[in-house]
Amino acid sequence: MGEAIVITSGKGGVGKTTTSANIGTALALMEKKVCLIDTDIGLRNLDVVMGLENRIIYDIVDVIQGRCKLKQALIKDKRFDYLSLLPAAQTSDKTAVTTNGMKEIVAELKQEYDYIIIDCPAGIEQGFQNAIAGADRAIVVTTPEKSSVRDADRIVGLLEKEDMKESPRLIINRIRSHMMKSGDMIDVDDIVQLLSIDLIGIVIDDDEVIKASNKGEPIALSPNSKASIAYRNIARRILGETVPLQSLEDDKGVLQRVKKFLGMRV
Amino acid sequence: MLDKKQTITIKGTREGLSLFIEESASYNDAIKELNEKILASKPKNDEPVVSVRVKLGNRYLNEEQEKELRRIISVENRFRIESIESELIRIEDALKWQEDSEIKAINRIVRSGQVLDIKGDLLLIGDVNPGGKVVSTGNIYVMGNLYGIAHAGSEGDRDAFIAASYMKPTQLRIADYISRAPDYESEGVYMECGIIDGEQDKIIIDSLKVLSHKRKEISGFERRMNNG
Structure with a gap:
């Protein structure tokens, strides 16, 4: 019996889709059976980031409205047998999906997969309600910006009302270490203190992430970029391992230390 | 009847008058007697307005009754009601007060x-x-x-x-x-x-x-x- 994790943020453009793609990929790298679900009906992206756009035949709305079986709509990843994607509909309206429909789909997928990663749309309307409906756990993504933290706070408030296994966990994305050091960006500790939920990972702002997602190759596949290591660390923490947080230092020495650390654990 | 304890007692204090309404009397009797007493006291023309504290003891007046009491006492503007004091409050009010x-x-x-x-x-x-x-x-x-x-x-x-x-x-x-x-x-x-x-x-x-x-x-x- 698998576990469903929703990746949400409230605010748009903070990296939900990138995070979903990379956590999914990182979990698959560790030989877990993973299914990604894109719930952003009308503005689907996850397939693009995963490089699977050209394989879509059926989508989640087709499944909910009974035009195909769930298995038919699932797209197998081109790199891993373990990884599948249930794409969002691009043409339908958001109202086509219901919370009950989502719950059924997630419940069915949980029979088959270890982890269901649900990519949530921005906002707090029906799309959000649908995305969180079937989830057991939630991960909230924020960037170190006031507006993004404010929305994350709102989302945490809404998630706390839901009946989930544990309180949501936090990813701080797009950290620019030099700005954080100079005090121009909100400090990681301050964000964690304000939101008062557990931090599950920090991801440094890395040009490689944008390059990779344009190529349709999640960054988690690259062996040694900082963001890649960050995502793989998050996946390990999801599996229950204790992994120390990445250092914000830029110098090579620390990177080497992190590598060494990884080497020791593997 | 004549030996009965007075239903309405009026006492003068430094601050004005205190008006006691005997708590065992029926409301109707009290109002009747009060009405008589108020009308009986013929004021001199230049008498100032007197302030009155009404003491109800263990008696509770509903809104209607309180209105009637105020009307009787303040008739012709000779008395001004300073306060109406009762030892009792309704459970509803008590709970609200507590809250x-x-x-x-x-x-x-x-x-x-x-x-x-x-x-x-x-x-x-x-x-x-x-x-x-x-x-x-x-x-x-x-x-x-x-x-x-x-x-x-x-x-x-x-x-x-x-x-x-x-x-x-x-x-x-x-x-x-x-x-x-x-x-x-x-x-x-x-x-x-x-x-x-x-x-x-x-x-x-x-x-x-x-x-x-x-x-x-x-x-x-x-x-x-x-x-x-």
Whole structure:
């Protein structure tokens, strides 16, 4: 019996889709059976980031409205047998999906997969309600910006009302270490203190992430970029391992230390 | 009949008249006798208006009855009713009174978009995040960080105040007064309170010790009585 994790943020453009793609990929790298679900009906992206756009035949709305079986709509990843994607509909309206429909789909997928990663749309309307409906756990993504933290706070408030296994966990994305050091960006500790939920990972702002997602190759596949290591660390923490947080230092020495650390654990 | 104890007793005091209504008498008898007594006292023309305290003892008057009593006593404007005192209040009023004066302890975080609205005093053990709002009809005590909006005395009590372990609020509101954070970047303050300053006619933030002389009643006897 698998576990469903929703990746949400409230605010748009903070990296939900990138995070979903990379956590999914990182979990698959560790030989877990993973299914990604894109719930952003009308503005689907996850397939693009995963490089699977050209394989879509059926989508989640087709499944909910009974035009195909769930298995038919699932797209197998081109790199891993373990990884599948249930794409969002691009043409339908958001109202086509219901919370009950989502719950059924997630419940069915949980029979088959270890982890269901649900990519949530921005906002707090029906799309959000649908995305969180079937989830057991939630991960909230924020960037170190006031507006993004404010929305994350709102989302945490809404998630706390839901009946989930544990309180949501936090990813701080797009950290620019030099700005954080100079005090121009909100400090990681301050964000964690304000939101008062557990931090599950920090991801440094890395040009490689944008390059990779344009190529349709999640960054988690690259062996040694900082963001890649960050995502793989998050996946390990999801599996229950204790992994120390990445250092914000830029110098090579620390990177080497992190590598060494990884080497020791593997 | 003649030997019966008087239903209405009027006593003169320094502050004016006290009017006792015997509590064992029926309401109708009391009103009848009162009416007679009031009309019987023929005033001299230049007599000043006399203030009256009505003491009901263990008698409860409903709204209709109280209105009638006021009408009878204040007829021809010779008497002014200072107060109507009864030893009794209704259960409904007592519960409301208790609710209004109780301290409600709540342990949670008030996050962006959430509103915590309570009757009486609020003791919040936790933070009020930016975009969050706490409202109470009495005082607000925050054991945590106050970043959002706090509104004390929401039903008009200007003596209400807001105290917090750490204060960096977006807005403080007390009764109908509003103050907001300055436009420039500022540090918050530890262990302070927001209170309406009568002289400046606005909300000020000051150290907690000003409460001991400006809001004496918070630790006073009367308040403890209220809280049972």
